[in-house]
Amino acid sequence: MRFVTPTLSAAALALSFGTLSFATPAAAETTIFYGHSGPARGTVPAALKWFDGRIGELSNGDLKLDVQWGGALFKASASVQSIGDGVADAGSIISAYFQKEMAAYSLADLPLGGPNPWVGLRATDHLMRSMPEITENLARQNLVYIGTFTASxxxxxxxxxxxxxxxxxxxxxxxxxxxxxxxxxxxxxxxxxxxxxxxxxxxxxxxxxxxxxxxxxxxxxxxxxxxxxxxxxxxxxIGGYGMFMNKYSYDALSDEQKAVMTQVGTELADKFAQIVIGxxxxxxxxxxxxxxxxxxxxxxxxxxxxxxxxxxxxxxxxxxxxxxxxxxxxxxxxxxxxxxxxxxxxxxxxxxxxxxxxx
The missing domain is CATH 3.40.190.170 (Bacterial extracellular solute-binding protein, family 7)
Structure with a gap:
């Protein structure tokens, strides 16, 4: 089951019913339903709110997140299966709960990266994007990597x-x-x-x-x-903590929308480092x-x-x-x-x- 939902803007709907007399392009808004197991406060929620605003900015209002907080869609320990099955379009995954499924990502939970959160975030993001084997391993689970957090x-x-x-x-x-x-x-x-x-x-x-x-x-x-x-x-x-998307939902996005998700997911490493270091x-x-x-x-x-x-x-x-x-x-x-x-x-x-x- 997929939730990525395109909706017409209020202006476009008004135009369709003849209530506006000027020409306005029909603006679609694609909502990505996102599951997060924690409450709507703290470092990760601050980053998710930034992410939502940034994808909206780069897509001219076409993309937005609808975040369901507090495990409303799934608990942290069920996130991999739930996102892969389409319970949500996307969500937060903590690799420590999924040693087999998140074998690659859990490398970031080892002290190889040292204690600097920015270094760890950038190195983890590079790892997850640069190795086709990791992308293929995730695809077999119907998952796509979007961006990374760290517990620091x-x-x-x-x-x-x-x-x-x-x-x-x-x-x-x-x-x-x-x-x-x-x-x-x-x-x-x-x-x-x-x-x-x-x-x-x-x-x-x-x-x-x-x-x-x-x-x-x-x-x-x-x-x-x-x-x-x-x-x-x-x-x-602890660096194996990040944003993943259901592959069917991701594939349903346009090429332009995918490019926005990739850009903002990459920018997330710097933004989250700034949040958590502060x-x-x-x-x-x-x-x-x-x-x-x-x-x-x-x-x-x-x-x-x-x-x-x-x-x-x-x-x-x-x-x-x-x-x-x-x-x-x-x-x-x-x-x-x-x-x-x-x-x-x-x-x-x-x-x-x-x-x-x-x-």
Whole structure:
């Protein structure tokens, strides 16, 4: 079932009934029904609202998103099948829920890209657009890649505890995120299965000592009300999170509409980086400057400990390679394409700064 819907504008309808005496071209508006599992607030909703405005701008009002928030169309854990089956024209997919289906995209969840969200976003977008094998793998699932988000760099917030070094991870009860949680488990933490939205209660009741998360989440989910410390790991990010479209719905678009979707999807990497980096910076500044009611100590691990964390990730990288190969992808080639892009965009950032900061 497909929902991409062309509708006539009010002016065109009025003209058709003879209520306007001047010549007006019949303007069609194509609505793309989009499913998002989260609420209509935060970094991703801000980006989706920007995306909607930008496709409208470039298509002269011909394209628009109709976003259904809060899992109204499907839950996050059902997004791949739901979009592929046409429950929506498009939607947000989190690769961590779909290790087989999103084998290529889940490369962005490994710490190969480092903690810089802009570098990770641009490298991930390059990977997803530049390899025909990935496009074909998605097409077999009736999916088309549109653009990418990131949950940003993974850090750790604690109540009644501090992680000042890697050794402090052992013995802590921790809610984890993807491979980063698995690494903490290998380093001696007791992992507790909670969603990010349940972490506040877990910290407040003592069910967990710490939770992995992202800086912008601190004020968004009010973790600052319960945590005492926040350790910046300088490690990696959850980057397999983005916009995908039902292939039948995508194929129903005109060539001009497809070109708009590709352009805005590509621009999304820069725009979302600007949004999430700004939100992270604001949250970190608030903690460092003591602007929350409860003081939060900000800690940063050393480069040597970051290297230790990366070394502990190697077995999980091997697991990812095996998984990618099992669905017919070339993991070594994907890693080469991705890490080359990381190097390219890291060099660009170091030489020129972020795109939105340039003249």
């Amino acid at each position: 760099d993974v850090n750790v917030a604690c109540k009644g505890a501090e992680i000042n070094s890697i050794k402090d991870i052992a013995g802590k009860k921790v809610r984890g995120a993807g491979v980063y949680g698995k690494v903490f488990g290998e380093l001696g933490a007791t992992m507790v299965n909670l969603s990010v939205y349940e972490a506040y209660q877990g910290l407040d009741t003592g069910l967990i000592d710490c939770t992995q998360g992202y800086s912008y989440i601190i004020p968004a989910l009010k973790w600052h009300e319960v945590i005492d410390s926040y350790t910046v790991l300088n490690w990696g990010q 939100a992270n910076s604001k949250a970190l500044t608030a903690m460092r400057d003591g602007k929350f009611e409860r003081p939060v100590k900000v800690i940063e691990v050393t480069a040597e400990e970051q290297a230790e964390l990366n070394a502990a990730t190697v077995p999980f990288l091997d697991d990812w390679k095996e998984n990618a190969a099992s669905v017919g992808l070339n993991p070594d080639q994907m890693i080469e394409v991705y890490t080359d892009a990381v190097a390219k965009y890291t060099a660009e950032y170091e030489a020129e700064g972020y795109p939105w900061e340039r003249n």
